Amino acid sequence: MSPLENEKINGVSFVASREFVKDAHIAPIVNIHANYAAVMPFGFVQELQDPKVVYNKNRQWFGETRVGAKQYIEALQKKNIKIMMKPQIWVRKGEFTGYIKMKNEADWKLLEESYATFILDYAALAEETKAEILCIGTELEQFVVNRPDFWKQLIVEIRKVYKGKLTYAANWDEFKRTPFWSDLDFIGMDAYFPISEEKTPTIEACIEGWKPHVATIKSFSETYKKPILFTEFGYRSVDYSGKEPWRSDRSMTSVNLEAQTNTTKALLQTFWKEDWFAGGFIWKWFHNHQEVGGETNNRFTPQNKPVEKVIKEVYKAF
Template sequence: MMKFFISLAILFSTFVNSQKKINGISFVASNRIVSEKEIKPVIKINANWVTLMPFAFLKTETNTNIVYDDERQWWGERKIGVEQTAALFHNQAIKVMIKPQIWIPNGFTGNIKMKSEKDWQILENNYQKFILEYALLAQKTNCEMFCIGTELNKFVNARPDFWNQLIKKIRLIYNGKITYAENWDKFQNVPFIKYLDFIGIDAYFPLSDQKTPDIDSLSIAWVPIKSQIKKLSKKFNKPILFTEFGYQSKDFTAKEPWNHSQQADVNLVAQQNALAVVLATFWKEKWFAGGFLWKWYDNYEQVGGSKDSDYTIQNKPAELVLEKFYKE
């Protein structure tokens, strides 16, 4: 452990003051009302931003009916939960991004594609209603940023006019910054980047086939990816925001970081190394705005720990890495 923190000190030695960055976490919607108690662990790790994620549901990738703010959903997934949770974080001077997302039980949002023009129009009307309601909530609660969509690549490329108009409508009712969260493999393929304030990337890039990827190999793997990201930032003169980033605490965590369904043995060191390197690689760059770690649960004492292979860093060595870094 001591050797790791010596390496960490070397990695972090060239940082620009990270407190000027978006040092964020993705706060998972709770099934119960949260209080100041659940906010304290977020304060402890020195986070200055959080993402709140109200979910909507589609039955399939070709379905048009978007279900959201339903009484059957968890408290934190609904408007009442988002509004009250945002107030708790604002009371602690922590900024908030609202990031409404779609969930498809046995599908992927990036593959949403309608079978007819009529279906596209129905979907667009339903999505617009969903997003504008939460944009109004973001304005009402003085949330500092709003994410207009997450990993919807086929949708955004098939219907660019809809998205251009949607952004205009959001700007009319919401005064904060806006972004869009595209998946790591499609981040250069977003037709409306010029209308955003931040270029959002869900940064689950494949980096290593090693069971326990070491700091040096991870650092090298990021070089060509970082170059592409920087080039996109320069092209549009927009800062990059990792709308999601994170690693599971399991073997081969950096091989397919997006793959949450693949089983593997717990590996706390792999998660620790991968997290340290992504922080060291990007947060020092002026063109990089920061990011939101995926993910953080409200019931701190009951989650994570040495036997857990999930993305959360709670009660794991990686938590100390983030806490130290966000404090720099």
């Protein structure tokens, strides 16, 4: 059923940095038995009502630009890591991309032109570098819901440029309303589903918490006859990590490595064995492995935390 026969996508979301990527930066990815990396160049909008996507500018970090994305892809491919190209939008001050919404028709048209230029440029790069997957957007619900015809036509235009597999990264509470799954190769989800109210959830409680979501997710796969891809998945190493897994704000200051480990174990145990499930990309993985994560870090990265070993074991098994 998966377009990539029998091979699970054991992915990392490879964060763009200021630097060129070297073999030493990629060795830790190989070490956890990952076979895919999401490369994530960025475009920027000034505010939620601004129709202009700005990208490839001098002020951006190297890895966020087209040149940087190409260098990252080639360095990863040298180590036999396959690629999902995942261009993303950043709204100034970190506002949620799902709320990007124009006030009038003229602005909608400008946004459509600007976004199409941005994504088609990266579609061309994905084709040039023979990236296996292209993600055509990430968590853009209001844009998608308000302009479905634009997105349908955009997919047609992308397929003229790029011959690989396509997905879209719908937020966990958005995918039911995404209107173009039948036009793509994977149903993509950023899998931040709430699964437990506990401070330190047990694996069993998390598996139980997944059950209603799994039923819905599986039914989508069956309806559209497409495999499910977790375009992002992961948990912070904080108290209540399974309650609102999408929260990245700085107000959560506790460190709870066990909560991160248990929530992640439950997700991997629930999904990786299913034949309708294609795999996923852990959020998130930094190039400078020795300097990030660790046992005092409460962010998403699994690096240098107990959960890294859990991911390694499952990625090795699949």
